[in-house]
Amino acid sequence: MSRPRPLSGFPEYTPEQRIIEQYVLDRLRETFELHGFASIETRAVEPLDRLAKQGEIDKEVYVVQRLHAAEDAKAELGLHFDLTVPFARYVLENAHQLQFPFRRYQIQKVWRGERPQEGRFREFTQADIDIVDNTTLAAHHDVELPLVTLQALERLHTDLGLPPVLMRVNNRRLAQGFYAGLGITDTAAVLRQVDKLDKIGPDKVIELLIEQGLSDAQAQACVGLADISTADASFVDQVRALGVTDPELDEGLALLAAVVETAHRHVPGRLVADLKIARGLDYYTGTVYETELVGFEKWGSVSSGGRYDSLASDGKTTYPGVGLSIGVTRLLAPLFSRGLLTASRPVPTVVLIAVDNEESRDDAIAVAERLRSRGIATEVAPKADKYGKQIRYADRRRIPYVWFGVPPHSEVKDIRTGEQLPVDPGRWEPEGVDLKPTVRGPA
Amino acid sequence: MSRPRPLSGFPEYTPEQRIIEQYVLDRLRETFELHGFASIETRAVEPLDRLAKQGEIDKEVYVVQRLHAAEDAKAELGLHFDLTVPFARYVLENAHQLQFPFRRYQIQKVWRGERPQEGRFREFTQADIDIVDNTTLAAHHDVELPLVTLQALERLHTDLGLPPVLMRVNNRRLAQGFYAGLGITDTAAVLRQVDKLDKIGPDKVIELLIEQGLSDAQAQACVGLADISTADASFVDQVRALGVTDPELDEGLALLAAVVETAHRHVPGRLVADLKIARGLDYYTGTVYETELVGFEKWGSVSSGGRYDSLASDGKTTYPGVGLSIGVTRLLAPLFSRGLLTASRPVPTVVLIAVDNEESRDDAIAVAERLRSRGIATEVAPKADKYGKQIRYADRRRIPYVWFGVPPHSEVKDIRTGEQLPVDPGRWEPEGVDLKPTVRGPA
Numbered sequence: 014m015s016r017p018r019p020l021s022g023f024p025e026y027t028p029e030q031r032i033i034e035q036y037v038l039d040r041l042r043e044t045f046e047l048h049g050f051a052s053i054e055t056r057a058v059e060p061l062d063r064l065a066k067q068g069e070i071d072k073e074v075y076v077v078q079r080l081h082a083a084e085d086a087k088a089e090l091g092l093h094f095d096l097t098v099p100f101a102r103y104v105l106e107n108a109h110q111l112q113f114p115f116r117r118y119q120i121q122k123v124w125r126g127e128r129p130q131e132g133r134f135r136e137f138t139q140a141d142i143d144i145v146d147n148t149t150l151a152a153h154h155d156v157e158l159p160l161v162t163l164q165a166l167e168r169l170h171t172d173l174g175l176p177p178v179l180m181r182v183n184n185r186r187l188a189q190g191f192y193a194g195l196g197i198t199d200t201a202a203v204l205r206q207v208d209k210l211d212k213i214g215p216d217k218v219i220e221l222l223i224e225q226g227l228s229d230a231q232a233q234a235c236v237g238l239a240d241i242s243t244a245d246a247s248f249v250d251q252v253r254a255l256g257v258t259d260p261e262l263d264e265g266l267a268l269l270a271a272v273v274e275t276a277h278r279h280v281p282g283r284l285v286a287d288l289k290i291a292r293g294l295d296y297y298t299g300t301v302y303e304t305e306l307v308g309f310e311k312w313g314s315v316s317s318g319g320r321y322d323s324l325a326s327d328g329k330t331t332y333p334g335v336g337l338s339i340g341v342t343r344l345l346a347p348l349f350s351r352g353l354l355t356a357s358r359p360v361p362t363v364v365l366i367a368v369d370n371e372e373s374r375d376d377a378i379a380v381a382e383r384l385r386s387r388g389i390a391t392e393v394a395p396k397a398d399k400y401g402k403q404i405r406y407a408d409r410r411r412i413p414y415v416w417f418g419v420p421p422h423s424e425v426k427d428i429r430t431g432e433q434l435p436v437d438p439g440r441w442e443p444e445g446v447d448l449k450p451t452v453r454g455p456a
Numbered sequence: 457m458s459r460p461r462p463l464s465g466f467p468e469y470t471p472e473q474r475i476i477e478q479y480v481l482d483r484l485r486e487t488f489e490l491h492g493f494a495s496i497e498t499r500a501v502e503p504l505d506r507l508a509k510q511g512e513i514d515k516e517v518y519v520v521q522r523l524h525a526a527e528d529a530k531a532e533l534g535l536h537f538d539l540t541v542p543f544a545r546y547v548l549e550n551a552h553q554l555q556f557p558f559r560r561y562q563i564q565k566v567w568r569g570e571r572p573q574e575g576r577f578r579e580f581t582q583a584d585i586d587i588v589d590n591t592t593l594a595a596h597h598d599v600e601l602p603l604v605t606l607q608a609l610e611r612l613h614t615d616l617g618l619p620p621v622l623m624r625v626n627n628r629r630l631a632q633g634f635y636a637g638l639g640i641t642d643t644a645a646v647l648r649q650v651d652k653l654d655k656i657g658p659d660k661v662i663e664l665l666i667e668q669g670l671s672d673a674q675a676q677a678c679v680g681l682a683d684i685s686t687a688d689a690s691f692v693d694q695v696r697a698l699g700v701t702d703p704e705l706d707e708g709l710a711l712l713a714a715v716v717e718t719a720h721r722h723v724p725g726r727l728v729a730d731l732k733i734a735r736g737l738d739y740y741t742g743t744v745y746e747t748e749l750v751g752f753e754k755w756g757s758v759s760s761g762g763r764y765d766s767l768a769s770d771g772k773t774t775y776p777g778v779g780l781s782i783g784v785t786r787l788l789a790p791l792f793s794r795g796l797l798t799a800s801r802p803v804p805t806v807v808l809i810a811v812d813n814e815e816s817r818d819d820a821i822a823v824a825e826r827l828r829s830r831g832i833a834t835e836v837a838p839k840a841d842k843y844g845k846q847i848r849y850a851d852r853r854r855i856p857y858v859w860f861g862v863p864p865h866s867e868v869k870d871i872r873t874g875e876q877l878p879v880d881p882g883r884w885e886p887e888g889v890d891l892k893p894t895v896r897g898p899a
Binding site: 049 | 500520521559567836852
């Protein structure tokens, strides 16, 4: 058996990196719960026909089948590629026992059979929040979700030193209404071209739109709309100046203005209206969100989502929803690969209990138990080596303290300073900052 | 689209059940970290040839393949069926950057294509601890692991009211040495029959052993050994009384006696030596553990494991390990299905901020933000309904408090008692017991 090699696209972390990931996940969970989101988890698999409904993405699904399934058995299950489709199914399945509007967060792995490359993974962790209601969902939730997400990301910026973010928001109804006002019917076809704006530039997009049958004026107006981006509600006047009128356009403008204005009051500088944002997934019907790390825009969106008015429907009742997803792996993996995030130590242990000889191991265990009962993470040395070797065991793991002897003759050494003092296992406390591993980011 | 139905063997929880599961997982994590175990996660998939090595289980593996893989593409990946095999692979892959002995915990889902039935799932959560070392692993870790596991399970007993547990421990070297002393060479064949003792009784097992070529005396001795179970080290004398001698038997007896004696001092009454315990998986080579819930023995083992001396080897170096796994789903699902575990509420929210009218929603958000900044989970009411309706919104979710008005004219009502008092958003605190959802078990 030779040394196994990593599987491309399936990132795995060192214990130190995992401490950082847990730090991030704990803070996301705390922020979500402070906003009243309840946790759920869904199974890893969904029926293939439910996954395949999301047209664009079916080619990237992983099929799951028993190794010894009958030769002619048809594959029926696939690994979920996001948390929105499983959540919509969960809502339908459990509607009778949920209270609406239902607010949930969900932190799980998802899988996509994509070609792996930097920022693209085959297995990755997402942290989603969604609110769904029965029949209709109030517009203010489209405002609420980016506030929660931005607060979560802001905390990673201030506490961990991750780069600040900028969320770009648009509304599909705004674009749809605008296009309708221009006399364009195939909204999706236009959006597909406009989505290429950043890659190929406005002239090329106009060319493509004209090829598609738009007049020069229509194509110019579409690109003009996509070009608008403001940090306040002034985008409304800029759109009006393009001279298009339509009732759906009015609704879209009002909805987007409410998002931008509220965000401007509560999280200034972190959210802009950007009328070229489209989002790929078919199920979005209104507000759409994308978020980039400032200074690392080329890594792509680290938090995306939108409103989906008809994803969850059982034929009788529809459950409209709005959701935002934080790409935890996408956020962390590039920072890990550049060594920009570090933890103070790769283990939870604060103190190592030295062992004098194997006969007294039980006394060392008893000391350890007393410390653990007061919340101090403690290991007993694995071998009754010379003290110097036991200290090196701690040092290699960056465990800050080593404990010698049994009460009433116990002493603790801070192996960073060399200071050693007599202590009592019922009372000794490490420095507060040493109690848990701390993490540090690039800032 | 009709209402979707659950997939048999893939349990999903309600938000209230998920709160209970998170409570359990948080406490397991805390106990593991207090003992110096570092967290890792491994990817969900392993190469099929690595999974298939564990003879018995390969028929239950789920294969994973891209939906649009080439027709003749050979499946190469499968979902992991436990956390030990992936961990052994992780150790080999990362040995150059790990410190040995390496202590890790791992809480993840695993998948098995088994026929679903009560207590058997196709997707379930395990919480594992393992210690591996380079070349040799000290015997005291076989003693340490059950102490940590029993402490974790004891905490669920005292804090949550789960039933107490009894861990049964054996050592394969003890049985091997005993059989060798009897002149039996095919240990595995004997173990397979002895494993049926509880199901078919001693007479039938003796019959099967004789059919396999053992003498009547040999068969009697094997069943005699399997019949021994003691809560202290007295099993050693009982084995000696069977009159078999062998150096490996001596080693096995000493190792098992050390486990039982130390457990007897630190967690009295929770661990016994039971010489019929075999464990199915081929990779165990020494101590083996099984754990049942007292009074619910028929649910099977909720925590199992053992020592594996040669699972992780790259041809040059071997990394022996010892591990124990807690079956979190197996522990919780039967209690959920009987309604024996409840949470005080199905949401994290402590207080609902009532909204007077949509124009003042922003003031309500500002109050909520002040409370959240002090760690109080707060929701803003989704609709500016009459107060009675907003109180019903809270009541249906068992949210204990509703907040009315904006400072300086704020009041909080405890909707359980009806008591309503003027409060300040910078200072109000809920009752301590209300801050987080609490959980309650059957006891």
